Amino acid sequence: MSSLTIKNLKKRYDDLTVVNSVSLDVAQGEFVSLLGPSGCGKTTILRMIAGLLDPSGGQILFGETDVTRLPPNRRNIGLVFQSYALFPHLTVFENVAFGLRRQKVSGAELDTRVREALERVRLGQHGDRYPRQLSGGQQQRVALARSIAPRPSILLFDEPLSNLDAQLREEMQIEIKRLQADLQITSLFVTHDQHEAMTLSDRICLMSGGDIQQFASPEEVYFRPANGFVSGFVGSPNKLQGRVSGGRVALAEGVMLDAAPSMLEGAPLTVTLRQEDIHLVPGATGELSGTINLRIFEGASVQYVVSLGQGVEVLARVTSRGPLADLAPGTQVALEIAPDRIFLSPAEVSA
Amino acid sequence: MNSSRWLGAGLVLPATALLLLLFLAPTLLMGLMSLRNYTAGTGVGSDWTIANYLSVLTDGFYIEIMARTLFLGLVVTLATLLLGFPLALFILRSSPAVQTLTILLVIFPLLCNIVVRSFGWMVLLSPNGVINETLASLGLIAEPLDLMYNLTGVVIGLTQIYLPFMVLLLVPALQNIPADVEAAALGLRASRPRTFATIIVPLALPGIITGSILVFVLTISALVTPRMLGGPTYKVMATQIYDEFMTNLNWPAGAALAFILTAITLGLIWGANRLAARYTKGLQA
Amino acid sequence: MIPRKPTLLLTLFALLVLVFMNAPTVVVVLASFTKTSYLTVPPQGWTLDWFSEVLTDRGYRRAISTSLTLAAGATALSILLGTAASYALHHRLVRGRDAILSLVMAPLVFPAVVIGVALLQYISMLGFRGQFWILMLAHVLITLPYVVRSAMSSLTGLNPQLEEAAMVLGSNRFEAFRLVTLPLLKPGLVAGGIFSFVTSLDNVPVTIFLLTPRQTTLPVKIFASVEHGVDPSIAAASTLLVAGTAIALILAQKWVSFTRFF
Numbered sequence: 001m002s003s004l005t006i007k008n009l010k011k012r013y014d015d016l017t018v019v020n021s022v023s024l025d026v027a028q029g030e031f032v033s034l035l036g037p038s039g040c041g042k043t044t045i046l047r048m049i050a051g052l053l054d055p056s057g058g059q060i061l062f063g064e065t066d067v068t069r070l071p072p073n074r075r076n077i078g079l080v081f082q083s084y085a086l087f088p089h090l091t092v093f094e095n096v097a098f099g100l101r102r103q104k105v106s107g108a109e110l111d112t113r114v115r116e117a118l119e120r121v122r123l124g125q126h127g128d129r130y131p132r133q134l135s136g137g138q139q140q141r142v143a144l145a146r147s148i149a150p151r152p153s154i155l156l157f158d159e160p161l162s163n164l165d166a167q168l169r170e171e172m173q174i175e176i177k178r179l180q181a182d183l184q185i186t187s188l189f190v191t192h193d194q195h196e197a198m199t200l201s202d203r204i205c206l207m208s209g210g211d212i213q214q215f216a217s218p219e220e221v222y223f224r225p226a227n228g229f230v231s232g233f234v235g236s237p238n239k240l241q242g243r244v245s246g247g248r249v250a251l252a253e254g255v256m257l258d259a260a261p262s263m264l265e266g267a268p269l270t271v272t273l274r275q276e277d278i279h280l281v282p283g284a285t286g287e288l289s290g291t292i293n294l295r296i297f298e299g300a301s302v303q304y305v306v307s308l309g310q311g312v313e314v315l316a317r318v319t320s321r322g323p324l325a326d327l328a329p330g331t332q333v334a335l336e337i338a339p340d341r342i343f344l345s346p347a348e349v350s351a
Numbered sequence: 352m353n354s355s356r357w358l359g360a361g362l363v364l365p366a367t368a369l370l371l372l373l374f375l376a377p378t379l380l381m382g383l384m385s386l387r388n389y390t391a392g393t394g395v396g397s398d399w400t401i402a403n404y405l406s407v408l409t410d411g412f413y414i415e416i417m418a419r420t421l422f423l424g425l426v427v428t429l430a431t432l433l434l435g436f437p438l439a440l441f442i443l444r445s446s447p448a449v450q451t452l453t454i455l456l457v458i459f460p461l462l463c464n465i466v467v468r469s470f471g472w473m474v475l476l477s478p479n480g481v482i483n484e485t486l487a488s489l490g491l492i493a494e495p496l497d498l499m500y501n502l503t504g505v506v507i508g509l510t511q512i513y514l515p516f517m518v519l520l521l522v523p524a525l526q527n528i529p530a531d532v533e534a535a536a537l538g539l540r541a542s543r544p545r546t547f548a549t550i551i552v553p554l555a556l557p558g559i560i561t562g563s564i565l566v567f568v569l570t571i572s573a574l575v576t577p578r579m580l581g582g583p584t585y586k587v588m589a590t591q592i593y594d595e596f597m598t599n600l601n602w603p604a605g606a607a608l609a610f611i612l613t614a615i616t617l618g619l620i621w622g623a624n625r626l627a628a629r630y631t632k633g634l635q636a
Numbered sequence: 637m638i639p640r641k642p643t644l645l646l647t648l649f650a651l652l653v654l655v656f657m658n659a660p661t662v663v664v665v666l667a668s669f670t671k672t673s674y675l676t677v678p679p680q681g682w683t684l685d686w687f688s689e690v691l692t693d694r695g696y697r698r699a700i701s702t703s704l705t706l707a708a709g710a711t712a713l714s715i716l717l718g719t720a721a722s723y724a725l726h727h728r729l730v731r732g733r734d735a736i737l738s739l740v741m742a743p744l745v746f747p748a749v750v751i752g753v754a755l756l757q758y759i760s761m762l763g764f765r766g767q768f769w770i771l772m773l774a775h776v777l778i779t780l781p782y783v784v785r786s787a788m789s790s791l792t793g794l795n796p797q798l799e800e801a802a803m804v805l806g807s808n809r810f811e812a813f814r815l816v817t818l819p820l821l822k823p824g825l826v827a828g829g830i831f832s833f834v835t836s837l838d839n840v841p842v843t844i845f846l847l848t849p850r851q852t853t854l855p856v857k858i859f860a861s862v863e864h865g866v867d868p869s870i871a872a873a874s875t876l877l878v879a880g881t882a883i884a885l886i887l888a889q890k891w892v893s894f895t896r897f898f
Contacts, residue, residue, distance in 0.1 A: 083795055
């Protein structure tokens, strides 16, 4: 077990930069998620750490050891793939034993350690089966057992849960969290799912366009997003186009938002508002008010489409057991948004 | 560059070297040979000439052989199409069990040796062969029919030999026609034959083209069957190439003929690929 | 196409075509059992004499053993060379992937007789005429495309993360190939190998140019014998070839559907 440090890691293909000088560190036993949209470079970083891809520059350290130029088989890592990548011609037992056999573990010790790994993922009885005889969730648990059996110093996850259905995914999240807490393995988890990252991680490294946008605890990332991208990616945001007007933000003619932009008067900007940060006050009128257009019951929460006039609409979300859960369409509401929950960024150039 | 390049080079080297040394080099050498002069009696000369090509392309003897070869290719292609299309339809419309059995009966002859099958046709077609004997014993003919050592025998033999290719290419081509399209045509009150002619056949055309070119190309380069069923006097390009090299020892003429055969073959395959690609593109757009 | 039952006319026509397609083989097999000294179908009486004649004849025995050695050797070499090349081409370990692939596939579209005469001329010039290893390499040339095609399609069907998983778990590239990729390629390689074996066993238009007067293969011997007149021993020899092919076909069925070779 060791810490993981990345220094100025780069990956370039001709004139396309996929990873742009990224540095991050994962403490011994820590669980870090690399979160971001597809194409942000997160999988590239993971593959470079695994040794499956050569970096264009920078360094990768396991503890104090520089592994940048080591082949994957000499890095002693565990890697859990999105496709599970179980060997279809080998039994579950032999799949788990694969890494141990490469370490020349044999006989009774091999047997004990394979059983131990399988017990950990509650598949002790399935050693003789072949992967195709197992369900998707079971297969991913075998993959997990296979990656921890050789006692890797670092465990990497490449979107391991995205092939599972929602319910199974939650069960597996808990399973992974428990396993990691028990074993205290330094872990790096790549995902595009913010809930997954929040659930699992000690810290989240949010990436976009080959750069780190914020590297902090889940709470920090959620409550204090470093920039417009982070606020737009985490939570369920409204993204609105506005313009600086009289030192405040105009979403449309007469629809004003109480915020203090640092841009020049008249500059276009993008406003990011989390749905759950919009507080609705029924019956009231205020500076920012509108009428409820649609009510959508989602189970744990209720979502409202609120029309602010001039064609501007925002989504607001409240808990379904609260007092605001039953507003009928047509209800007049005032919107209250704490100034520190409004995120302004220069208008995005439309792609 | 790095280790994986060396590994890659090492892995492809044996196969590539084999192809370069025993395929590309011989072909190029034959290209040179076809440009050498030849004198009967003394053999291959050391002068460069295009006389071999000129003589092959102007001499009535060679022209007749080439014309006969191409005609044979045409007849065999049409015959395999006429026999293969209904068989492909039958395969598609049969129950799975019949389908498997039929496909097996199509593949089995394909894998059987061409010499064996040609020999089988000799047994069937010769003047005192099975067919003539049967017809005679039934009193239908007085004299045995000339079924062998002529165009008839070679066409029958080659049709049987290359029919499996046609069927195996037509089956997927027909299978890929969406049922909706056919249903739409019938729904628009097109008659069955009209639907067949205006919908099924055009949509199966890429498969028909591929199959036809393959059969044509295989037919014009066939050596064994024309020799066995055509005999020594019924000459086609492949048998003539064989004779130039093995009997006449006029290698430059043989090389020129071989190059012309190769040019026709590759030209047709190239053209067919382009045609099929264009046609498929049109269908998708 | 709209599923529809075949009409009676179509069924009858298909039946006739199937008879046409299989008649020559059936006739040869039947003729090999006749008691007469000339070929006749249906056979008059049943005997295995012609088979024992073929199997005790020195010429036939040598032809059969040459054919089998040639086919086995060419197939083994094709699998070795073809798998290695396919692996490198699939993983893009070399530049010029398409050029190399076209080169390897080229003997498939070249007229066989042209390959035969080109080789004849080339090896005569190099003074290798009549060497058995040259003949074997020539057979590798014409069987390699089948193995490469089969191996490439098997490799394409493999999850690329399997080899990565093996490497991360501590195998080097070679171990990853031997322990994971190779076992998974086996069905494809066996199918390609059987097809390559049959192709080699059948070949006349390349082989005939490269033999010396003293050596021959079974199909070439049958081909040559026919010119000197036919008798039931030729039918018996042919039947042996058919039986060999049938066994290969049954074996191949077990592994894959081989319609994809066309």
